[in-house]
Amino acid sequence: MPTYTVLRQHLGERMYLEGEKREAAEAEVAHLIAAGVLGAPEPPPEPKPRRARKAGDA
Numbered sequence: 001m002p003t004y005t006v007l008r009q010h011l012g013e014r015m016y017l018e019g020e021k022r023e024a025a026e027a028e029v030a031h032l033i034a035a036g037v038l039g040a041p042e043p044p045p046e047p048k049p050r051r052a053r054k055a056g057d058a
Contacts, residue, residue: 001025002041010037 006020010032016022022029022038032038 002044004029004033004041005039006037007039008037 001023002025004022004024006016006018006022009015009017012022012024026033026041029038033040
């Protein structure tokens with residue numbers, strides 16, 4: 001699920017305060033995004049690079 005930044009305090013499953021992060025399905029919070037209560041979804045974190053194997057590693 002995408003993570004959104006709370007721009008204005010509001011009551012959802014619980015009380016969300018300004019500056020908190022909220023995870024929700026976009027379809028459930030589209031009206032809050034349109035009203036300016038939630039910010040745009042944050043991009044997912046990039047995966048950590050994997051260590052390349054050396055020739056001698058088994």
